[in-house]
Amino acid sequence: xxxxxxxxxxxxxxxxxxxxxxxxxxxxxxxxxxxxxxxxxxxxxxxxxxxxxxxxxxxxxxxxxxxxxxxxxxxxxxxxxxxxxxxxxxxxxxxxxxxxxxxxxxxxxxxxxxxxxxxxxxxxxxxxxxxxxxxxxxxxxxxxxxxxxxxxxxxxxxxxxxxxxxxxxxxxxxxxxxxxxxxxxxxxxxxxxxxxxxxxxxxxxxxxxxxxxxxxxxxxxxxxxxxxxxxxxxxxxxxxxxxxxxxxxxxxxxxxxxxxxxxxxxxxxxxxxxxxxxxxxxxxxxxxxxxxxxxxxxxxxxxxxxxxxxxxxxxxxxx
Amino acid sequence: xxxxxxxxxxxxxxxxxxxxxxxxxxxxxxxxxxxxxxxxxxxxxxxxxxxxxxxxxxxxxxxxxxxxxxxxxxxxxxxxxxxxxxxxxxxxxxxxxxxxxxxxxxxxxxxxxxxxxxxxxxxxxxxxxxxxxxxxxxxxxxxxxxxxxxxxxxxxxxxxxxxxxxxxxxxxxxxxxxxxxxxxxxxxxxxxxxxxxxxxxxxxxxxxxxxxxxxxxxxxxxxxxxxxxxxxxxxxxxxxxxxxxxxxxxxxxxxxxxxxxxxxxxxxxxxxxxxxxxxxxxxxxxxx
Numbered sequence: 001x002x003x004x005x006x007x008x009x010x011x012x013x014x015x016x017x018x019x020x021x022x023x024x025x026x027x028x029x030x031x032x033x034x035x036x037x038x039x040x041x042x043x044x045x046x047x048x049x050x051x052x053x054x055x056x057x058x059x060x061x062x063x064x065x066x067x068x069x070x071x072x073x074x075x076x077x078x079x080x081x082x083x084x085x086x087x088x089x090x091x092x093x094x095x096x097x098x099x100x101x102x103x104x105x106x107x108x109x110x111x112x113x114x115x116x117x118x119x120x121x122x123x124x125x126x127x128x129x130x131x132x133x134x135x136x137x138x139x140x141x142x143x144x145x146x147x148x149x150x151x152x153x154x155x156x157x158x159x160x161x162x163x164x165x166x167x168x169x170x171x172x173x174x175x176x177x178x179x180x181x182x183x184x185x186x187x188x189x190x191x192x193x194x195x196x197x198x199x200x201x202x203x204x205x206x207x208x209x210x211x212x213x214x215x216x217x218x219x220x221x222x223x224x225x226x227x228x229x230x231x232x233x234x235x236x237x238x239x240x241x242x243x244x245x246x247x248x249x250x251x252x253x254x255x256x257x258x259x260x261x262x263x264x265x266x267x268x269x270x271x272x273x274x275x276x277x278x279x280x281x282x283x284x285x286x287x288x289x290x291x292x293x294x295x296x297x298x299x300x301x302x303x304x305x306x307x308x309x310x311x312x313x314x315x316x317x318x319x
Numbered sequence: 320x321x322x323x324x325x326x327x328x329x330x331x332x333x334x335x336x337x338x339x340x341x342x343x344x345x346x347x348x349x350x351x352x353x354x355x356x357x358x359x360x361x362x363x364x365x366x367x368x369x370x371x372x373x374x375x376x377x378x379x380x381x382x383x384x385x386x387x388x389x390x391x392x393x394x395x396x397x398x399x400x401x402x403x404x405x406x407x408x409x410x411x412x413x414x415x416x417x418x419x420x421x422x423x424x425x426x427x428x429x430x431x432x433x434x435x436x437x438x439x440x441x442x443x444x445x446x447x448x449x450x451x452x453x454x455x456x457x458x459x460x461x462x463x464x465x466x467x468x469x470x471x472x473x474x475x476x477x478x479x480x481x482x483x484x485x486x487x488x489x490x491x492x493x494x495x496x497x498x499x500x501x502x503x504x505x506x507x508x509x510x511x512x513x514x515x516x517x518x519x520x521x522x523x524x525x526x527x528x529x530x531x532x533x534x535x536x537x538x539x540x541x542x543x544x545x546x547x548x549x550x551x552x553x554x555x556x557x558x559x560x561x562x563x564x565x566x567x568x569x570x571x572x573x574x575x576x577x578x579x580x581x582x583x584x585x586x587x588x589x590x591x592x593x594x595x596x597x598x599x600x601x602x603x604x605x606x607x
Contacts, residue, residue, distance in 0.1 A: 057409065109591050111408060112352045113550070116542045120587040123539060127581055239535050243420050250413060279427025279531065286421025290399060293414050297406065 068222020094219015332564020355419020363517020
C-alpha cells in the first residue's frame with residue numbers, strides 16, 4: 001500500500017467518529033435498527049474470514065452466532081453474571097466451535113462436502129438448543145435479564161456506543177490479522193491450497209487459526225445479540241438466518257471487510273421495510289442475490305472501488 | 320418389531336431416495352449442487368395443491384405440477400446459471416440457493432399464515448401383511464417412487480436421450496465433440512431435477528402438513544442420503560435414502576426417539592469424517 005493510500009485509509013476513522021452523534025437524532029425504533037446493523041458487522045466479518053479470505057465453503061457461521069448468544073445468555077440468566085463479563089466467554093465459546101468445525105476441513109473435506117457437513121452441524125446445534133431445556137429453555141426460548149455494563153443498565157444510547165466500540169475493535173483486529181503473515185497465508189490458501197502447502201506454508205495451522213478467529217468474532221456478535229434482543233429462541237439460528245448472513249457478504253463483497261460493513265448496513269436495514277408482509281423479505285433477498293451474482297459478482301465493495309481508488313481492497317475476491 | 324420398523328423405514332426411505340436421486344442427477348450432469356432443491360420440492364407441492372384446488376383430478380394435477388417444475392428448472396438453468404457457467408462453484412451454488420430462497424419467500428407471502436394439506440386421492444388406512452402393519456401411505460409412496468425409478472431406468476438404458484445422458488456423464492468435452500448440445504442437455508437435466516423434486520414434494524405433502532419451510536427438511540434428508548450412498552452415485556443415492564429411512568426408524572425405536580430427528584445430521588457428519596466416499600462413491604468429482 002502506498003503512502004498516499006495509507007494516509008487515505010486513516011480517513012476511515014472518520015466513519016465511527018461521524019456516527020457518534022447518531023443516538024441523539026434517532027427514535028427508539030431507528031436506534032434498534034442501528035444497533036442491529038452494528039451487530040451484523042462482526043457477524044459478516046467473521047463469516048467473510050472463512051468464506052472470503054480462506055476461501056473455504058463452510059456454513060457453520062450461524063452455529064458460532066448461536067453458541068455465542070447462548071453462552072452469553074446462559075451466563076446472564078443462570079449464573080447471574082452481568083452482560084459485560086459474558087462478552088469474552090461468548091467469543092471464546094464461538095472460537096471453540098470454530099476450532100471444532102476446522103477439524104473436517106483438516107481431514108481434507110472441501111467444497112460441497114464441507115458445505116453440507118457444516119450445514120448439518122448448524123442444524124444439529126439448533127436441535128441441541130431445543131433439547132437442552134434445562135439450560136436453554138427449549139423451544140420456548142430463554143428470557144434474559146437486562147444487559148448490564150459495569151452495573152449500569154445498557155440503555156439505548158449506551159448500547160449504541162458499546163456496540164460501536166465492539167464493532168470498531170473487531171474490524172481493526174481483523175484488519176491487522178489480514179495485513180499480517182496470517183492474512184497473506186489465508187490468501188495463498190484461497191488462491192491454491194496445494195501450491196501454498198508446496199511453498200512451505202503450514203496450511204492446516206492457518207486454517208485452524210482462520211476458523212478460530214472467525215468463531216471468536218461471531219461469538220462476540222452473539223453476545224451483542226443477547227444484549228440487543230433480550231430473548232433467545234432456537235428458531236433465530238435457522239437456515240434463513242444463515243442465508244441472510246451469506247447474502248450480506250455476497251452483496252457486500254466476498255473477502256472484503258468494507259464489503260461486510262456495507263452488506264450489513266444494507267441488508268439489515270432492508271428487511272425492516274418488509275416486516276409487515278412475512279415472506280416478502282425472503283423473496284426480495286433471493287431476487288437481490290440473483291441480481292448481484294449476475295451483474296455485480298464482486299459486490300458493492302467493487303462499485304466503491306471503481307468510484308475512488310481509496311476503497312480498493314486487495315482482499316476482495318477477484319473473479 | 321424389527322421387521323415392522325424396517326417396513327415403515329423403507330417407505331420414508333423411498334421418499335429420501337427420490338430426493339437424493341434427483342439431486343444426484345443434477346449434480347452429475349452439471350457439477351452444480353442444487354442448494355435450492357428442497358424449495359423446488361415445496362414449490363411443486365404448492366403447485367399440486369393449487370391445481371387440485373382448481374378441480375383437476377389428482378393424477379392430472381400431479382403430472383401438471385411435474386411439468387411446471389420441469390419448465391422452472393429448465394428456465395433457471397437457461398437464464399440464471401448458463402450466463403455464469405464459467406464462474407466459481409461458489410457463485411453457482413449461491414445462485415441455486417438464491418432461487419430456492421426466493422421461491423420460499425413467494426410461498427410464505429401467499430400461504431405463510433395457513434397450514435395447508437394436500438388431500439390424498441385414496442382412503443387413509445392400513446392393512447396387515449402377515450405380522451406387519453402397512454399403511455396405505457407407505458404403499459402408495461413406495462409404489463409411486465418405484466414406478467418413477469423404473470421409468471428413469473428405461474429412459475437411461477433404452478432411449479437415445481439415455482445414451483446422450485450417459486455420454487455426457489462420462490465426458491462433457493467428448494460429448495460436445497461428437498455433436499451433443501451440452502448446454503441444452505444441462506437445461507434438460509435441471510428440468511428433470513425440478514420435475515423429480517416436484518414429485519417428491521407432492522408425495523411428501525400428502526403425509527405431512529405443507530409449509531413454506533418444508534424445503535429445509537427435504538434438503539437435509541437429501542444431502543444425508545447422497546452422502547451415505549456416495550456423492551454422485553445414482554444407485555448410491557437410492558441405497559442411501561432407503562438406508563437412512565430404515566436407520567431413522569430403528570435407531571429411533573431401539574436407542575432413543577431423538578434419533579428420528581437427528582439421524583440425518585449425524586449420518587452426514589460421520590460419513591464425511593470417516594468414509595467421505597460413502598457406500599458406493601468413487602473418486603470425488605471436482606470442477607477445477
